[in-house]
Each structure stands twice: as structure tokens, then as C-alpha cells.
Amino acid sequence: MVKNYLIAVCDIMGFSQQVERFDLMSIVSNSIELLKKTIHHSIFKEDFPDKSPPVSEIKNQNKIGFAWFSDTILLYTLEDTDENCAKLIETVGWLLFENINNPNTRLRAAISYGEAYIDKTEDMYIGKAILSALKLEKDQDWSGCALTYDAEKRLPTYLKDGNGYTWLTYYDVPLKSCGKEKLLTVNWTYGSHIDFIINWTATREEPSEEECIKYPDIVRKWKNTKEYHDKACFWCKRKT
Numbered sequence: 001m002v003k004n005y006l007i008a009v010c011d012i013m014g015f016s017q018q019v020e021r022f023d024l025m026s027i028v029s030n031s032i033e034l035l036k037k038t039i040h041h042s043i044f045k046e047d048f049p050d051k052s053p054p055v056s057e058i059k060n061q062n063k064i065g066f067a068w069f070s071d072t073i074l075l076y077t078l079e080d081t082d083e084n085c086a087k088l089i090e091t092v093g094w095l096l097f098e099n100i101n102n103p104n105t106r107l108r109a110a111i112s113y114g115e116a117y118i119d120k121t122e123d124m125y126i127g128k129a130i131l132s133a134l135k136l137e138k139d140q141d142w143s144g145c146a147l148t149y150d151a152e153k154r155l156p157t158y159l160k161d162g163n164g165y166t167w168l169t170y171y172d173v174p175l176k177s178c179g180k181e182k183l184l185t186v187n188w189t190y191g192s193h194i195d196f197i198i199n200w201t202a203t204r205e206e207p208s209e210e211e212c213i214k215y216p217d218i219v220r221k222w223k224n225t226k227e228y229h230d231k232a233c234f235w236c237k238r239k240t
Contacts, residue, residue, distance in 0.1 A: 002117045002127075006085045006154060008075040008092050009133040010109040013143055014218070015071035018104060031104045038105075039066070039073070042094035063087045065120060073107075074125060076118065082156045089159065089186060092145055093167045097191030100143060100225070103201050109145035110136035111186070113154040141174040142224035145186040152184045166190045166234050174224045189233040196236065198226045 012035070018027055033052040040053045043064055059066055063084045067074040075091060077084040092109055099105040116127025132148050140146055147168075152160070160168055169187040172180040189196075200207045200222060212219050230236070 001119065002115060004080045004114060004154075005116050005118065005127075005129060006077045006080070006088050006111065006113050006151060007116065007129050007133050008088060008109055008111045008145070009130065009137045010073040010075065010092070010095065010107045010145075011137055012071040012073075013106045013108055013221070014103070031102075034102065035073075035099065035105050038095055038098040042091045042098065045094075059120075064091055065118065067120070067123065067125060074130070076116075082159075085155055086159055089155070089167050093186045093188050093190060096143070096145055096186065096188035097193075100188060101197075101199060103199075106143040106225075107145075108137055108140055108143050109186070110134070110140065110148065111145060111151045112136065112148040113151040139175045139177050141176050142221050142228060144173070144188065144225060144228055146171075146173045146183040147185065160184065169232050171228065171232060185228075185232075187232055187234065189229050189235065193235055196229065196233070198222070198229055 012031070015031075018031065036052045036055070036058070037049045040058050041048050043058065043061060043066075055066070055068070063078055064087060065074075065076040065078050075088060077088055088111070092111065096107055096109065099107050110133045112129045112133035114127065114129035114132065116125070116129045118125050118127075129150070132150070136146055136148055155168075167187055167190055168184055170182055171185045173183045173185060175181055197205060199205050200211075207215070207219050207222070
């Protein structure tokens with residue numbers, strides 16, 4: 001159906017390298033299964049699933065649409081209401097937070113708003129709003145989520161004014177195309193945490209000198225992500 005949607009496009013960072021380097025079934029049973037659990041938890045906010053939930057169960061609610069192809073996850077409002085828009089923002093925030101410290105499932109996302117043709121029965125997703133989110137998602141030089149200006153304008157004021165709602169904050173977003181641009185972002189740091197460190201890998205906090213030379217783009221994204229946490233974190237600011 002052609003109508004207006006708030007749309008989030010999420011990309012699994014470094015997924016192509018995972019597919020090229022590792023056994024496919026190990027990726028499915030580890031990275032993909034973890035992501036399904038975090039998607040379920042981010043939408044339903046119930047106990048974290050012990051087992052990987054089926055996609056049909058994730059879709060069994062009336063606020064957030066969901067589709068997945070390879071390394072791209074699509075989330076969208078089923079109805080264009082303020083309540084559903086707030087639900088989408090919160091869902092993306094939890095999803096980013098719950099995967100930020102797993103190098104194999106870190107996500108980069110963007111949220112746009114506008115007209116699209118979505119037929120979930122036929123798995124068809126077409127529209128400028130989707131393209132706009134895809135473009136901004138690819139342009140960001142970190143693991144995080146920025147909103148387009150159309151998405152920012154669609155959100156009700158109470159989500160943006162900082163009056164007790166902390167999932168959104170303005171930030172100078174690092175962009176590949178133009179350096180930095182002040183945009184509204186989903187503040188994934190609002191996910192509750194204590195002594196939070198964004199590790200380089202599951203076993204090391206920092207990259208080696210050799211890795212900094214060999215993978216400068218990846219290291220830069222990781223540093224930009226850490227810097228966002230240090231500057232935007234609601235919980236860490238409360239401790240100082």
C-alpha cells in the first residue's frame with residue numbers, strides 16, 4: 001500500500017567480510033541468531049529470549065513492520081501515528097545498544113519518513129523514503145543512527161524536546177560525504193549500563209598498531225562510535 005511511513009534501515013557492519021571469511025552455518029547460528037533475539041527483545045521488551053524466535057513471532061504485533069535481506073534489516077511503522085513513531089525510535093535504540101559490544105553484529109542505521117509502497121505479503125518495499133534512509137545509512141562513518149530532516153519533522157515535539165525522553169539527541173554526525181553534520185540521532189547510549197566500554201573485539205579493548213595501519217576505515221568507525229558514547233551517554237554523565 002502506498003502511504004507515509006517512518007522507516008529505519010539497519011546494516012550489519014562488516015557482514016560481507018564475515019561471509020567471505022567464516023563458515024556460513026556458524027554465522028547463521030551465532031550472529032544471525034543473536035540478532036533475531038535482540039530484534040525480538042527490542043520490539044517486545046519482554047525477557048530476553050533463550051532461543052532464537054521465528055520471524056513470524058517477531059512480526060506478531062501491530063506497531064512495527066519487519067523485513068530482512070542479507071545484511072539489511074528494515075523496520076517501519078505499520079500505522080503513521082505518533083505512538084508508532086515513538087515505538088520505532090525506541091526499538092532502534094535498543095537494537096543498536098544490544099549489539100554495540102558484539103563486533104559481529106554492530107549496526108549502522110538511518111531513519112527517514114515519507115511515501116513508500118510496502119506490501120509485506122508479497123515482500124515488496126519501494127519508495128523514496130527507503131532510498132533516503134539507505135543513502136544516509138551508508139554515508140555515516142560509525143555504528144549509530146541519524147535521522148533525515150523529513151523524519152525529524154515528522155516526530156512529535158515531545159520526542160525531541162528532551163523533556164524526560166532521552167532516545168534522541170542532536171550530534172555532529174561523522175559523514176563520509178561532507179565531514180560532519182549536526183543531525184538528530186537515536187541515542188542508543190540510553191540503554192542502561194554500568195562501566196560501559198566499547199571493545200574493539202570480544203577479547204580486546206583496543207586495536208593493535210598493526211590493525212590501525214591495516215584497517216584504518218574500520219578503526220575510524222570504531223573511534224567515532226566510542227566518541228559518541230563518551231559525549232552523549234546519559235548514564236555516564238550522571239556518574240560524573
